[in-house]
Amino acid sequence: MEDTRWLTDEEQQVWRRLVHLVTVLPAALDAQLQRDARLTHFEYLVLAILSETPGRSRRMTDLAGLVNGSQSRLSHLVGRLERRGLIHRERSTEDRRGSVAVLTEAGWAAVVAAAPGHVAHVRSLVFDQLTPEQVRRLGDTLAAMLDRIAPADSCPGPTNPC
Incomplete structure (x- = not known):
């Protein structure tokens, strides 16, 4: 316990x-999107990433990494979006084993x-x-924190906005 670097009062308040x-x-983002667009923020994020990707499609494994979601969670979400006609899945043309989500x-x-x-x-x-x-x-602060937590290639968007 002696080696623990406890947070200062100011750090504790910021934390x-x-x-x-x-x-x-x-929750605030979800509430607005559900009210106005009948989408969750997670659904919107997936659709937005696909909309910004050349060909409006991405490999499911890549998409899961970009939205920080498990393969299973993304698969369920894409299934719901498929039933609504917003996305469809197809086999990867690269290896025919993977799936691609297409807007x-x-x-x-x-x-x-x-x-x-x-x-x-x-x-x-x-x-x-x-x-x-x-x-x-704020941008500089978030970038410094993300550099420590998440690799830059895991950031969503076509031009790595992190």
């Missing part, structure tokens, strides 16, 4: 705020319809109360 944020933010035209339309409200909500929750300097510092 508790961060834990609270990562707890309440997903349908209806899926594209769903992302296009949901994006403006989602972006407005994200702006309202995260950015509107911050100055440009605070946004830059």
Whole structure:
């Protein structure tokens, strides 16, 4: 116990705020997307990643890594999105063993319809109360934390936004 580097009072306060944020933010994002687009945030994230990928398709294993979800969770989610006509699966042309999730035209339309409200909500929750300097510092802080926790190639998006 003597070697433990305990958090300072300030670090403890910041840590508790961060834990609270990562707890309440997903629920707030889910509530808006479910109300306005009948999508969960996880569903929206999958559709958005596919919409930004050339060919609007990704290997299921790659997609699971990008959304930080298990293969099983992603498979169930893609099944639900398939039943709604937003995604379809096909065999990989590379090895014929893997599956590829492909965004349908209806899926594209769903992302296009949901994006403006989602972006407005994200702006309202995260950015509107911050100055440009605070946004830059937050970006730098998150990048430093992600460098320690998640490799850069695990970040979603076509140009590695992490």
